[in-house]
Amino acid sequence: MARKSAYNFPVIREAIGHADALYGFKSGFDRESLALGLKSGGFWPGNIDKGLTNHQSTVFLFDADSGRCRAAVGGNLLTALRTAAASAVSIKYLARPDARVLGMIGAGHQSTFQLKAALDQRPFEKVIGWNIEPAALERLASVAKERGLPFESVDLDQLGRQADVIITITSSFEPILKAAQVRPGTHLACMGTDTKGKQEVEAELVAAATVFTDEIAQSITIGEAQHAVGRGLLSADGIVEIGAVINRTDPGRRSDDEITLFDGTGVGLQDLAVASAVVDLAVARGIAIDVDL
């Protein structure tokens, strides 16, 4: 994306007027890997009562030379993996090298994937967590235990005081974490806000941070930065796409004291990249199912 050889097409997301569902698709094309396709799905709030995950998605890949369908891949697990990978990449490139305490806000479906991927990025010595319903933190505690790390349930003041890296992964529509609660030098990966109106951290905190994102167009419309930009506290020009840091055209973190914030909104190219890798693996292992359309 940062080299402009891969791009996302405009996102479609519609309330379909049935089953309270939000349905849409994210699509794009990568001219280098030739990944072409879309992820289609959305949010069905009644699914939980049917024993199904509320978020449902399927990725369709197409042959870039012929337009023929190459593969259909279940997207639920892949979404969790690619979202956790995006957050982990932000920690790899933006967190201070001496980060040792990881703070988690949110303990839903995505949170354990987030925690596992983050723990590989620094030699973390402790995990702390906050969730609106504290009982759900048990699932994060058990991941920490598997990795031999202590886990502590904390309030938001303690979380901000202790954590070097904070991941937010909730479906909140109100700011949870405030600017005054976060220490200089902290890296935040804000991963839950992917829709207009959602919000996990105070706009003042976004404004006080150096802001990075996967895609600026999404960050300012459906991402965490939408509120700071909407209130005139942050300009879109001040946001850096993380691809520039990875490709070394932007230095990333400028000092040990600065707060870095990654606004992970989730782009279609992530879905295509991870689905393509999985299809290649399945073909190589002989477990892909061949279907004549």
Ligand code: NAD
């Ligand atoms: P989930 O429903 O399993 O968990 C939701 C979490 O948010 C729980 O911890 C819940 O306690 C918490 N929460 C709900 N309302 C809250 C509130 N008002 N205040 C504080 N906490 C609240 O959802 P999930 O699958 O874990 O997804 C979490 C979020 O991540 C969702 O908003 C989802 O849309 C988003 N998401 C983003 C991406 C991306 O690419 N950025 C990808 C997948 C999911």
